[in-house]
Amino acid sequence: MPVDKHQIIEKEKAVVEGIELSSDWNRMFEQRVIWDYDLTYMDKITELDGGESLGWCYQCAQCVPVCPVDMVGSYGPRKIYRAVQVGADLFNDDYLWQCTTCANCLRVCPKEVDMIKIMPAVREQAVLDGNVPGELQEAFENTFEYGNPMGESPRKRADWVKDAGVEVPVLSQIKKPVDLLWLVECYPAYHPRGKEASQALARILTALKADYGILGTEEKCTCDTQRLAGEIGLFEEFAEENIRLLKKYKHNQIMVTDPHALNALRNEYPSFGGKFDVIHYTTYLAPLMSRLNLKNSLDIKVTFHDPCYLGRHNGEFEAPRAMLKAIPGVELIEMGRCRENSYCCGGGGGGMWLDGFMVDHVTERLSEKRVREAVETGADVLAVCCPYEVSRFEDAVKSTGNEGKLLVKDIIELVDEAMR
Numbered sequence: 001m002p003v004d005k006h007q008i009i010e011k012e013k014a015v016v017e018g019i020e021l022s023s024d025w026n027r028m029f030e031q032r033v034i035w036d037y038d039l040t041y042m043d044k045i046t047e048l049d050g051g052e053s054l055g056w057c058y059q060c061a062q063c064v065p066v067c068p069v070d071m072v073g074s075y076g077p078r079k080i081y082r083a084v085q086v087g088a089d090l091f092n093d094d095y096l097w098q099c100t101t102c103a104n105c106l107r108v109c110p111k112e113v114d115m116i117k118i119m120p121a122v123r124e125q126a127v128l129d130g131n132v133p134g135e136l137q138e139a140f141e142n143t144f145e146y147g148n149p150m151g152e153s154p155r156k157r158a159d160w161v162k163d164a165g166v167e168v169p170v171l172s173q174i175k176k177p178v179d180l181l182w183l184v185e186c187y188p189a190y191h192p193r194g195k196e197a198s199q200a201l202a203r204i205l206t207a208l209k210a211d212y213g214i215l216g217t218e219e220k221c222t223c224d225t226q227r228l229a230g231e232i233g234l235f236e237e238f239a240e241e242n243i244r245l246l247k248k249y250k251h252n253q254i255m256v257t258d259p260h261a262l263n264a265l266r267n268e269y270p271s272f273g274g275k276f277d278v279i280h281y282t283t284y285l286a287p288l289m290s291r292l293n294l295k296n297s298l299d300i301k302v303t304f305h306d307p308c309y310l311g312r313h314n315g316e317f318e319a320p321r322a323m324l325k326a327i328p329g330v331e332l333i334e335m336g337r338c339r340e341n342s343y344c345c346g347g348g349g350g351g352m353w354l355d356g357f358m359v360d361h362v363t364e365r366l367s368e369k370r371v372r373e374a375v376e377t378g379a380d381v382l383a384v385c386c387p388y389e390v391s392r393f394e395d396a397v398k399s400t401g402n403e404g405k406l407l408v409k410d411i412i413e414l415v416d417e418a419m420r
């Protein structure tokens with residue numbers, strides 16, 4: 001291409017804001033427009049309590065390869081920052097509901113852009129404005145009315161104990177202090193597969209002669225997922241009520257089945273006056289495995305999915321693996337994405353109640369991607385220890401055509417099988 005000498009001569013002397021520079025002109029001296037964006041929504045977010053860190057993003061892209069939603073869609077903190085920077089109204093954007101608060105971006109972000117605080121803060125405003133996807137709103141209303149997001153009768157919360165095959169002590173009936181208060185939570189109390197895991201756990205506790213009790217029909221949702229989905233008012237009301245109830249009974253320690261309940265009690269309830277010694281059931285049972293008479297060898301290959309709210313959020317990676325390794329005939333095979341870099345099942349941060357909404361935003365569900373990863377290991381069983389996961393992964397096994405190839409089981413079900 002011929003050189004336009006006239007253009008070169010004209011641009012030989014660079015003059016910027018009236019100052020003649022010694023260098024030749026080049027495009028970098030032209031005014032760029034990075035300060036011409038409408039920052040209304042960026043300011044509105046960074047002024048929120050919890051929203052400040054969105055403004056710290058410097059677009060380094062460390063978060064891009066680790067965001068589980070970005071892997072099946074088009075999402076992630078880097079994209080959100082850029083969208084808001086060029087004027088997107090996140091308060092009214094579908095982007096707002098896609099984050100599962102899995103914390104994998106926070107793990108790698110050099111600027112500590114914290115989506116686990118940003119998302120609830122922005123979502124809270126959307127909730128106050130009544131701008132919430134219908135299925136999520138239904139879960140909020142169910143929680144408010146029935147004390148659980150599924151809309152089940154509070155009177156049926158302890159019905160699962162009838163088929164446990166052992167006596168399950170209920171604190172209001174036994175009227176004595178216990179060593180261990182077992183907070184069962186909603187899905188383990190109502191969902192058919194959750195109930196099976198709860199019954200298995202009751203049998204294990206009985207075999208260990210544990211001194212424990214449950215709250216039965218007095219129990220209500222701990223509401224951590226509703227909080228992360230933006231229903232802060234509901235969370236606060238339930239936190240105060242739950243703390244009063246937990247203080248009503250004498251106990252040394254609280255054991256939870258659900259990592260989301262663990263997160264609520266360990267990290268959120270203390271600021272409402274509820275400081276408890278709380279552990280996940282895997283942390284409680286891992287050191288006690290040698291006391292169980294596990295007489296059956298299962299002879300299976302098992303892969304394990306780390307729940308985001310047990311692993312990344314609360315640092316427990318070893319106890320579930322210790323339990324699996326203690327079961328006779330279990331060969332543990334890790335998936336490529338595991339431990340700190342584990343993939344997400346898609347249920348956190350309100351995702352449990354947003355599957356219909358997410359269909360338009362992803363090429364496949366997060367649970368389906370994870371099931372494919374589990375199948376690739378050659379495992380017979382995908383072991384889990386979060387009550388959201390059994391139903392999510394069982395659905396995904398069916399929708400990916402892997403029925404008959406992969407079973408989904410709670411770790412406690414495997415222990416129970418080895419014991420019975």
Ligand code: SF4
Binds near residue numbers: 058060062081
């Ligand atoms: S890792 Fe942090 S700073 Fe880098 S692009 Fe992502 S959010 Fe921005």
Ligand code: SF4
Binds near residue numbers: 070076099100116
């Ligand atoms: S918290 Fe998880 S889902 Fe949300 S943006 Fe970060 S990596 Fe993606």
